Amino acid sequence: xxxxxxxxxxxxxxxxxxxxxxxxxxxxxxxxxxxxxxxxxxxxxxxxxxxxxxxxxxxxxxxxxxxxxxxxxxxxxxxxxxxxxxxxxxxxxxxxxxxxxxxxxxxxxxxxxxxxxxxxxxxxxxxxxxxxxxxxxxxxxxxxxxxxxxxxxxxxxxxxxxxxxxxxxxxxxxxxxxxxxxxxxxxxxxxxxxxxxxxxxxxxxxxxxxxxxxxxxxxxxxxxxxxxxxxxxxxxxxxxxxxxxxxxxxxxxxxxxxxxxxxxxxxxxxxxxxxxxxxxxxxxxxxxxxxxxxxxxxxxxxxxxxxxxxxxxxxxxxxxxxxxxxxxxxxxxxxxxxxxxxxxxxxxxxxxxxxxxxxxxxxxxxxxxxxxxxxxxxxxxxxxxxxxxxxxxxxx
Amino acid sequence: xxxxxxxxxxxxxxxxxxxxxxxxxxxxxxxxxxxxxxxxxxxxxxxxxxxxxxxxxxxxxxxxxxxxxxxxxxxxxxxxxxxxxxxxxxxxxxxxxxxxxxxxxxxxxxxxxxxxxxxxxxxxxxxxxxxxxxxxxxxxxxxxxxxxxxxxxxxxxxxxxxxxxxxxxxxxxxxxxxxxxxxxxxxxxxxxxxxxxxxxxxxxxxxxxxxxxxxxxxxxxxxxxxxxxxxxxxxxxxxxxxxxxxxxxxxxxxxxxxxxxxxxxxxxxxxxxxxxxxxxxxxxxxxxxxxxxxxxx
Numbered sequence: 001x002x003x004x005x006x007x008x009x010x011x012x013x014x015x016x017x018x019x020x021x022x023x024x025x026x027x028x029x030x031x032x033x034x035x036x037x038x039x040x041x042x043x044x045x046x047x048x049x050x051x052x053x054x055x056x057x058x059x060x061x062x063x064x065x066x067x068x069x070x071x072x073x074x075x076x077x078x079x080x081x082x083x084x085x086x087x088x089x090x091x092x093x094x095x096x097x098x099x100x101x102x103x104x105x106x107x108x109x110x111x112x113x114x115x116x117x118x119x120x121x122x123x124x125x126x127x128x129x130x131x132x133x134x135x136x137x138x139x140x141x142x143x144x145x146x147x148x149x150x151x152x153x154x155x156x157x158x159x160x161x162x163x164x165x166x167x168x169x170x171x172x173x174x175x176x177x178x179x180x181x182x183x184x185x186x187x188x189x190x191x192x193x194x195x196x197x198x199x200x201x202x203x204x205x206x207x208x209x210x211x212x213x214x215x216x217x218x219x220x221x222x223x224x225x226x227x228x229x230x231x232x233x234x235x236x237x238x239x240x241x242x243x244x245x246x247x248x249x250x251x252x253x254x255x256x257x258x259x260x261x262x263x264x265x266x267x268x269x270x271x272x273x274x275x276x277x278x279x280x281x282x283x284x285x286x287x288x289x290x291x292x293x294x295x296x297x298x299x300x301x302x303x304x305x306x307x308x309x310x311x312x313x314x315x316x317x318x319x320x321x322x323x324x325x326x327x328x329x330x331x332x333x334x335x336x337x338x339x340x341x342x343x344x345x346x347x348x349x350x351x352x353x354x355x356x357x358x359x360x361x362x363x364x365x366x367x368x369x370x371x372x373x374x375x376x377x378x379x380x381x382x383x384x385x386x387x388x389x390x391x392x393x394x395x396x
Numbered sequence: 397x398x399x400x401x402x403x404x405x406x407x408x409x410x411x412x413x414x415x416x417x418x419x420x421x422x423x424x425x426x427x428x429x430x431x432x433x434x435x436x437x438x439x440x441x442x443x444x445x446x447x448x449x450x451x452x453x454x455x456x457x458x459x460x461x462x463x464x465x466x467x468x469x470x471x472x473x474x475x476x477x478x479x480x481x482x483x484x485x486x487x488x489x490x491x492x493x494x495x496x497x498x499x500x501x502x503x504x505x506x507x508x509x510x511x512x513x514x515x516x517x518x519x520x521x522x523x524x525x526x527x528x529x530x531x532x533x534x535x536x537x538x539x540x541x542x543x544x545x546x547x548x549x550x551x552x553x554x555x556x557x558x559x560x561x562x563x564x565x566x567x568x569x570x571x572x573x574x575x576x577x578x579x580x581x582x583x584x585x586x587x588x589x590x591x592x593x594x595x596x597x598x599x600x601x602x603x604x605x606x607x608x609x610x611x612x613x614x615x616x617x618x619x620x621x622x623x624x625x626x627x628x629x630x631x632x633x634x635x636x637x638x639x640x641x642x643x644x645x646x647x648x649x650x651x652x653x654x655x656x657x658x659x660x661x662x663x664x665x666x667x668x669x670x671x672x673x674x675x676x677x678x679x680x681x682x683x684x685x686x687x688x689x690x691x692x693x
Contacts, residue, residue, distance in 0.1 A: 020667060020668055020669040022474050022667050022668050022669075023640070023645060023668055023669065023670065025470050025474060026467060026470055026471060026474070026644075026645050026648060027645065028470075029463065029466040029467040029469070029470045030463050030464070030466070030467050030644065032459070032463055033459075033460060033463045034547065035540070035543050035544045035547040036543065036547075036642065223667070265667075267663055267664075267666050267667040268663055268666075270666055300686075
């Protein structure tokens with residue numbers, strides 16, 4: 001019989017989906033033995049990964065019945081991402097990522113009334129062209145029970161610059177069945193709006209944001225994993241939108257977010273069900289709920305994941321469809337209104353040796369009636385398509 | 397450990413004495429595990445535990461032994477009871493050494509002595525609650541010995557080595573700077589002829605199968621794997637190979653796959669999510685078999 005040679009090593013093992021709950025349970029049972037303590041230690045990736053991803057985001061044109069003045073065309077955004085992650089020595093890894101967003105189009109300037117006295121959108125005039133470049137570097141250290149990372153990210157565009165620092169850490173319980181994670185970040189942003197098609201009333205303002213997050217994931221059985229997390233964010237400074245005519249927001253903003261997720265693996269189907277829920281609350285009066293359901297179907301080394309997301313939010317205290325400029329704070333920005341949104345998408349990956357190709361298509365539709373909170377319907381709610389393609393290469 | 401053993405360590409010429417001492421250490425560790433856990437040795441820890449079965453007395457066990465029993469407990473639970481270290485007593489009926497079936501009428505009596513739930517572990521003590529019960533760690537100790545040998549080699553500062561014990565292998569680093577270690581998976585019909593040659597690096601390959609131990613019964617060839625619920629040997633003898641980051645895990649998954657029916661073993665192997673190969677009557681199945689010349693999984 002002919003002998004067939006195949007290369008099969010730990011780097012390929014690490015390219016497989018992460019350890020199944022069954023393997024993690026077995027590993028936990030012997031993790032305390034000296035023989036396995038280094039083997040089960042957290043470790044940097046065994047290979048270098050390089051990736052490139054492109055997304056095209058396209059908002060639907062504004063319904064002509066909702067337009068009072070301006071162009072119906074809204075935003076198109078092209079996003080290109082490039083990243084590299086590589087191990088350094090036996091306990092470190094370094095990642096570099098750069099993202100370029102190219103934006104064109106118009107956005108609502110304010111909400112007024114049309115000839116019938118109904119709320120309608122006055123758009124911001126001529127289509128803008130803007131480009132944003134974001135560069136980030138992350139260094140990560142691995143030890144037996146966990147890992148920690150430090151990130152610096154700088155973002156720059158014509159009218160906005162931001163510098164952010166973050167630190168995160170994760171550590172595993174003695175039996176490796178539980179992972180605790182935490183992170184903290186701080187960001188300083190400067191906004192200097194461009195004075196072109198529409199008037200703006202500030203020259204330069206700044207804002208600071210700090211956030212913290214705590215989370216834990218737990219292996220429940222050989223086929224199930226669960227996680228919970230809590231995040232808190234504070235922003236202070238200029239928080240209004242300079243490109244909205246009637247927009248005066250408080251100078252501080254506190255946000256709380258609770259999230260949980262559950263993964264159930266179905267061995268016979270070679271698939272996984274993913275359930276995620278997020279609750280958001282802030283001191284501007286907004287609550288929101290997000291539910292996501294996904295089915296990740298393995299097809300050999302490839303996968304196909306259809307998913308569905310439902311979102312509902314309540315309006316901010318100072319939001320009104322047509323801004324009340326007599327109040328201390330006011331805004332007619334649709335993003336602060338009461339609405340619901342449904343997203344349906346499909347993501348696929350194809351593994352070709354050391355390469356992985358991904359594709360994703362997503363459709364988002366929003367409407368006040370989709371949500372379960374009361375409130376008036378903002379005329380500027382957005383619907384969009386997003387398509388993404390990407391390629392990743394891993395090598396020693 | 398029931399088969400040949402070999403250890404190879406790559407080193408520069410200046411480390412010869414150190415390597416020779418290390419090989420002695422590895423041999424001692426392996427022999428030590430056999431002395432501790434072999435059910436064939438009357439002075440082993442396992443034999444001492446088995447000799448006190450049913451008398452109510454707890455036997456003190458060390459951390460290493462407790463961890464191995466924890467591993468067995470997890471595997472027992474995850475396999476819905478198919479993997480059971482107490483099923484060895486059934487060999488009083490099924491003698492795979494001689495290849496004969498003894499008194500089948502004793503089966504109900506022996507089944508009463510089988511069941512992991514009849515093993516009581518408290519703190520670092522263990523007892524078998526029924527008389528004539530017997531523990532057998534043959535399903536994990538050999539693979540653990542491979543991992544322990546590799547750990548000793550790494551601790552001594554060597555990062556290129558291969559350890560094989562009776563067909564279970566772990567390789568780290570490479571044979572030389574340009575060439576990884578090569579491991580063969582045997583053809584059950586011709587155990588001396590490799591079916592596949594695999595280049596292994598920083599991974600373990602464990603194979604379970606009935607090509608060495610089986611018997612003929614009721615006109616069928618039966619493997620030496622015994623169902624702990626029915627007391628009957630598993631039919632559809634086959635060879636199962638699994639690759640994992642360590643040998644104890646690879647061996648546990650491969651052994652438990654052999655305890656399932658042929659149809660259900662694929663489901664079990666997919667649960668683990670590790671590369672696997674099943675060889676049954678000349679047919680190869682599993683991700684390892686599906687690999688192409690490009691060498692990717």
